[in-house]
Amino acid sequence: MKKVFDVIIIGAGIIGLSTAYYLTKKGKKVLMLEKKEIGSGSSGACDDMILLQSKKPGILLQMALESFEMYKCLSEELNTDLEFQTRGGMILIENQEQLKIMEDFVRKQRSYGLDVELIDKRDVKKKQPLVNDRVIASTYSPIDSQVNPLRVMKGFYMKSIERGMEIDKPSSVTALKKLSNGYWEVVTDNNKCYHAEVVINAAGAWAAEVGKFAGVEIPIKPKKGQIAVTEQIPCVGETNIWDADYIVTKLDPVLAEKRDRILAELGIGLSFTQTLDGNYLIGGTREFVGFDTKTTYQGISNILSQVLKFFPVLRNVHIIRTFAGLRPASIDGKPFLGEVKDKEGFFIAAGHEGDGIALAPITGKIMAQMICGETLSLPVDELSPDRLKTHCKPS
Amino acid sequence: MDETKNFVCRCEEVTVEEIEEAIDNGATTLNEVKRWTRAGMGLCQGRTCRKNVARILSRKTGRKLEELMPSTYRKPVRPVRIGLFEEKKIRGTSNENMG
Numbered sequence A: 001m002k003k004v005f006d007v008i009i010i011g012a013g014i015i016g017l018s019t020a021y022y023l024t025k026k027g028k029k030v031l032m033l034e035k036k037e038i039g040s041g042s043s044g045a046c047d048d049m050i051l052l053q054s055k056k057p058g059i060l061l062q063m064a065l066e067s068f069e070m071y072k073c074l075s076e077e078l079n080t081d082l083e084f085q086t087r088g089g090m091i092l093i094e095n096q097e098q099l100k101i102m103e104d105f106v107r108k109q110r111s112y113g114l115d116v117e118l119i120d121k122r123d124v125k126k127k128q129p130l131v132n133d134r135v136i137a138s139t140y141s142p143i144d145s146q147v148n149p150l151r152v153m154k155g156f157y158m159k160s161i162e163r164g165m166e167i168d169k170p171s172s173v174t175a176l177k178k179l180s181n182g183y184w185e186v187v188t189d190n191n192k193c194y195h196a197e198v199v200i201n202a203a204g205a206w207a208a209e210v211g212k213f214a215g216v217e218i219p220i221k222p223k224k225g226q227i228a229v230t231e232q233i234p235c236v237g238e239t240n241i242w243d244a245d246y247i248v249t250k251l252d253p254v255l256a257e258k259r260d261r262i263l264a265e266l267g268i269g270l271s272f273t274q275t276l277d278g279n280y281l282i283g284g285t286r287e288f289v290g291f292d293t294k295t296t297y298q299g300i301s302n303i304l305s306q307v308l309k310f311f312p313v314l315r316n317v318h319i320i321r322t323f324a325g326l327r328p329a330s331i332d333g334k335p336f337l338g339e340v341k342d343k344e345g346f347f348i349a350a351g352h353e354g355d356g357i358a359l360a361p362i363t364g365k366i367m368a369q370m371i372c373g374e375t376l377s378l379p380v381d382e383l384s385p386d387r388l389k390t391h392c393k394p395s
Numbered sequence B: 001m002d003e004t005k006n007f008v009c010r011c012e013e014v015t016v017e018e019i020e021e022a023i024d025n026g027a028t029t030l031n032e033v034k035r036w037t038r039a040g041m042g043l044c045q046g047r048t049c050r051k052n053v054a055r056i057l058s059r060k061t062g063r064k065l066e067e068l069m070p071s072t073y074r075k076p077v078r079p080v081r082i083g084l085f086e087e088k089k090i091r092g093t094s095n096e097n098m099g
Ligand SMILES: Cc1cc2nc3c(=O)[nH]c(=O)nc-3n(C[C@H](O)[C@H](O)[C@H](O)COP(=O)(O)OP(=O)(O)OC[C@H]3O[C@@H](n4cnc5c(N)ncnc54)[C@H](O)[C@@H]3O)c2cc1C
Pocket: A010, A011, A012, A013, A014, A015, A016, A033, A034, A035, A036, A037, A038, A039, A040, A041, A042, A043, A044, A045, A046, A047, A048, A049, A050, A051, A171, A172, A173, A174, A202, A203, A204, A205, A206, A210, A223, A224, A225, A226, A227, A283, A284, A324, A325, A326, A327, A328, A349, A350, A351, A352, A353, A354, A355, A356, A357, A358, A359
């Protein structure tokens, strides 16, 4: 006999697991299918930031703010220490051009209720005494936070199992079929076959592949990010750090043109954040190189020279590990959340690119609300997979 | 002496008990144990504890050691000083993988 579930989730990354948690909370019978291991995708190979400042004002900033509120209570709810902490964040500014753009950006974010401001060189030095003199100003948000994604996944997973979720791993989905009784048939490479009314594609960077099984084109590509991890050291400064150099190129195409060729090619934007254990994570690259997850000398050495530019004091600190993950990058930079038109019961929750950790709680909650036909916590119409149609049209 | 309190991973101070607990909670591979406990994520990157963690997983799950996929090895092989990258920098000329 085939096993029948209310919902089958494809992909045990942070998005699939969060969705499983909120669905089992509502009493749904959930099956999780994972091709490799829990967290073997991007969610196990990334930074740990709930970065509010980098979000363009709009739905993603709203979702991040909502997730931030949710994370505050999740450690208790999941009975797992998620290592959630609010250390604040700064985006370092090196010249007047960057300053002008960041001023405007900060103004817009404030209008969405984000607690962020620009601070001058003197205040930068107070918060970051070891920073190089080249920094002329910085943004500062006291609420930029972080969380340990591995802990979050473990917490979601264990609570979902407690509430009756089943998991089959390693088990890769290889075919999807809509049956005449309205159910979806899901076939896996270990020769299992499952039925459910609802299937959720939470396969991250692999979402396009899974979409094909259902006859849906999903414009999501893997965008590789390399990171270097330092040994455990004392705090270098009060907050976590990013550089404006990369962020402004996303906001102003003219500056993007002028960017150093190699930094642009590798898509390097500095992130410099410390885990609770004391290791610093130094990132990162943004590369379209397929599903390759190797770290390269070129990538890592360029990341490290960015951090040395701002914090020469790190010269004598050791790198103990490097890794790379695949961000699920959607064509317009926004995730796809919702049911696919004309494919009743086939939902997508993928394409969070560099924000999946920050957006996981609210994504899971909204997906569960959609599937149970409830009012949504936030209107996410603009994230609907319906926009696929427009993107698929030949230009 | 209570052996479950012995450290398996000395860098991250992870005990036998913690490894066993992760397995009881559903970790079925060496990578999953690593991600859930941090065993093998410290300064030595699992050089000393990798085999011991594998033995515990094998004992608890009844699977043979050879059947367990080793957890991912991450470069660099030994800790490297950040300054060294700066001194050796080959900008853009080399796309080789790290050593
Ligand atoms: C270097 C780097 C730094 C980052 N930093 C941050 C940060 O600071 N803050 C933040 O919010 N986000 C960050 N991100 C982004 C974040 O990691 C992702 O957005 C998030 O992990 C995506 O989660 P996911 O569950 O959608 O995908 P994944 O974690 O990739 O999960 C997808 C899962 O689906 C499985 N799968 C694929 N195909 C199949 C199949 N056919 N059958 C069954 N299973 C399948 C895969 O094995 C995988 O486990 C970063 C990413 C990178 C790479």
